[in-house]
Amino acid sequence: MGTTDSSIVDSARARPGLLLVALLGGLLLVDLAAKLAGVSLGPVGGALSADRLGSNLWSGVVIGLVIGLAGIGLSMTYSILSFANFSHGDLLSTGAFTGWGVAFLIAGVGDVPLRALLTVRDAGSATSGDIGAHILSTPIAILLGLLAAFAATAVVALALDRAFYKPMRDRDGISILIASIGAALIVRYVIQFVYGSDRRGVTASVEASNLAFAPLGLSVNAHDLTIAVAAIGLMLAMHFMLQRTKLGTAMRAMADNKDLALVTGIPAERVVTATWIIGGGLAGASGYLYVLLRGTIQFDFGWLLLLLIFAAVILGGIGSVYGAIAGGLVIGIVFTTSTIWIPSDFNEAAAFAVMITMLLLRPEGLFGGVTTA
Amino acid sequence: MSVEESDSGDDTAASAEADVEAGTTHTLDGDAILRLRDLDAGYGDLQILSDVDLDVADGEYVTIVGPNGAGKSTVMKTVFGLTTYMDGIVEFEGESIHGLAPEQIIREGIGFVPQTDNVFPGLSVRENLEMGAYILDEVPEDRIEEIYDRFPILRERKAQKAGTLSGGQRQMVAMGRALMLDPDLLLLDEPSAGLAPDLVADMFDRIDRINDSGTAVLMVEQNAKEALRRCDRGYVLVNGENRYTDRGEVLLGDEDVRKDFLGG
Numbered sequence: 074m075g076t077t078d079s080s081i082v083d084s085a086r087a088r089p090g091l092l093l094v095a096l097l098g099g100l101l102l103v104d105l106a107a108k109l110a111g112v113s114l115g116p117v118g119g120a121l122s123a124d125r126l127g128s129n130l131w132s133g134v135v136i137g138l139v140i141g142l143a144g145i146g147l148s149m150t151y152s153i154l155s156f157a158n159f160s161h162g163d164l165l166s167t168g169a170f171t172g173w174g175v176a177f178l179i180a181g182v183g184d185v186p187l188r189a190l191l192t193v194r195d196a197g198s199a200t201s202g203d204i205g206a207h208i209l210s211t212p213i214a215i216l217l218g219l220l221a222a223f224a225a226t227a228v229v230a231l232a233l234d235r236a237f238y239k240p241m242r243d244r245d246g247i248s249i250l251i252a253s254i255g256a257a258l259i260v261r262y263v264i265q266f267v268y269g270s271d272r273r274g275v276t277a278s279v280e281a282s283n284l285a286f287a288p289l290g291l292s293v294n295a296h297d298l299t300i301a302v303a304a305i306g307l308m309l310a311m312h313f314m315l316q317r318t319k320l321g322t323a324m325r326a327m328a329d330n331k332d333l334a335l336v337t338g339i340p341a342e343r344v345v346t347a348t349w350i351i352g353g354g355l356a357g358a359s360g361y362l363y364v365l366l367r368g369t370i371q372f373d374f375g376w377l378l379l380l381l382i383f384a385a386v387i388l389g390g391i392g393s394v395y396g397a398i399a400g401g402l403v404i405g406i407v408f409t410t411s412t413i414w415i416p417s418d419f420n421e422a423a424a425f426a427v428m429i430t431m432l433l434l435r436p437e438g439l440f441g442g443v444t445t446a
Numbered sequence: 447m448s449v450e451e452s453d454s455g456d457d458t459a460a461s462a463e464a465d466v467e468a469g470t471t472h473t474l475d476g477d478a479i480l481r482l483r484d485l486d487a488g489y490g491d492l493q494i495l496s497d498v499d500l501d502v503a504d505g506e507y508v509t510i511v512g513p514n515g516a517g518k519s520t521v522m523k524t525v526f527g528l529t530t531y532m533d534g535i536v537e538f539e540g541e542s543i544h545g546l547a548p549e550q551i552i553r554e555g556i557g558f559v560p561q562t563d564n565v566f567p568g569l570s571v572r573e574n575l576e577m578g579a580y581i582l583d584e585v586p587e588d589r590i591e592e593i594y595d596r597f598p599i600l601r602e603r604k605a606q607k608a609g610t611l612s613g614g615q616r617q618m619v620a621m622g623r624a625l626m627l628d629p630d631l632l633l634l635d636e637p638s639a640g641l642a643p644d645l646v647a648d649m650f651d652r653i654d655r656i657n658d659s660g661t662a663v664l665m666v667e668q669n670a671k672e673a674l675r676r677c678d679r680g681y682v683l684v685n686g687e688n689r690y691t692d693r694g695e696v697l698l699g700d701e702d703v704r705k706d707f708l709g710g
Binding site for chain 2: 328329
């Protein structure tokens with residue numbers, strides 16, 4: 074979490090709050106060690122198996138990768154268009170429903186009415202389990218669903234930009250932020266209208282859905298592994314695009330200084346269009362992956378997840394793509410490992426507590442001051 | 447072409463003797479690549495420039511001086527379409543460039559180096575230069591080499607982030623970026639601003655060399671005396687209007703110009 078960063082160490086003298094946080098963190102680590110060793114010293118210690126810690130960490134990484142992937146688009150629109158996009162969460166929902174519609178279509182074609190498949194519904198006696206969307210039984214469906222999620226959400230994000238944000242391009246960030254809340258409501262309730270408001274399961278249960286890596290003594294859920302591979306792949310593609318392509322360099326240039334980009338001859342609107350396609354597409358892909366992780370889908374899940382995504386982006390340093398990824402991982406790991414000490418109902422609170430602590434100690438975030446680069 | 451204002455009657459071609467009087471003919475008789483006529487411009491409802499005339503001939507080195515708030519930078523920004531245009535003519539190489547997007551103006555052959563924040567701090571030196579040639583399909587490697595030859599320190603620092611460079615080196619990156627497309631006219635907004643005094647002369651030498659290689663230069667400078675010594679012609683702007691226009695050394699020799707605008 075960057076606590077070895079020298080600038081943080083330097084600020085310890087000036088700010089005793091840091092000492093307090095370090096103390097608390099140290100205490101938790103000692104307690105963790107005691108728990109793992111099975112030692113119990115008064116309030117410290119208890120019992121915790123290394124397996125449980127390992128699985129907590131792994132599921133934290135998986136959630137963190139999904140949140141980090143979602144945060145990339147939010148950070149990009151923040152740094153290049155200078156506003157906090159509150160419709161970002163509903164872009165996740167957009168990607169999840171359109172993507173799963175395509176996944177269902179491919180997995181269940183022939184047995185179930187098309188309309189039910191495309192709207193991600195159970196039909197009559199055919200449950201989602203019968204449709205059988207699973208990475209092991211219908212890998213093509215799951216992968217094409219991911220592509221569809223990316224493509225459809227990119228289109229929706231671009232349409233929202235043309236309808237609402239482009240006419241407001243010269244307005245201040247607060248006005249556009251408020252417009253984005255309106256756009257979020259429109260998207261959310263269009264989704265509810267088309268897909269319905271009930272929560273339902275989407276993934277099929279497949280026997281032996283864990284992939285065993287015998288030599289390493291690991292057993293990993295196939296969907297978790299799919300999510301991790303897809304998220305890391307998309308992040309690497311994003312990194313390559315930002316650092317190695319002309320378009321990516323222009324995006325970083327615009328994030329650095331929009332006025333200078335203009336007089337340098339960078340076509341701002343083309344870069345903005347690309348930003349929506351990539352940022353929106355990644356949001357859709359992460360929404361699709363989040364549903365793959367949870368196994369259930371509901372029309373407002375993206376909106377409910379938005380706060381956590383903002384927490385990750387702020388933690389990482391808003392405006393930085395790499396910060397969003399790092400912040401997502403921190404939030405995800407805190408989210409799952411906090412259940413070692415506190416009831417799981419409070420794990421979101423733990424994630425926000427870490428974010429607030431970060432803001433107090435290092436207001437610019439982990440990658441603060443670095444925009445997109 | 448001439449919207450000639452009444453001349454003071456003195457010989458504008460007078461050599462740089464003391465007490466010569468600066469001319470007030472603001473236009474050139476011959477061909478000019480940049481031609482501003484009766485230009486009115488400002489920001490929103492606020493008018494800064496009124497009836498400004500200005501010419502830059504092919505390969506010429508022209509500088510604009512004047513007190514703070516005279517509208518010097520506004521002239522440059524108006525050429526680039528960054529201000530509110532109100533009235534008048536903005537022509538480059540015989541065609542109106544009013545209303546063109548900055549990327550089109552760059553395509554026409556004008557490069558612009560803004561006064562401050564004129565590099566992308568998070569991009570490497572090389573990436574900054576590449577952005578200067580964004581409108582080309584391919585990165586022009588030979589042109590980047592030419593820029594490195596002109597500013598050898600940039601070759602050494604090519605992988606370094608521009609934000610970590612010194613002020614003088616940043617100014618070189620900014621100029622190099624504006625020169626990437628080999629413009630016919632380079633607009634420089636206070637190139638010596640923020641530079642350590644011992645670097646100012648070096649910067650002016652570099653501008654001389656850019657001009658010697660055939661690029662016309664239009665420059666705004668606070669360091670008016672040095673700028674007038676170096677340039678071919680100078681414009682003195684006051685309150686957004688033309689006041690004097692003459693060869694640099696004539697302006698330097700004019701007592702009124704010296705007293706009122708050059709600090710004695």
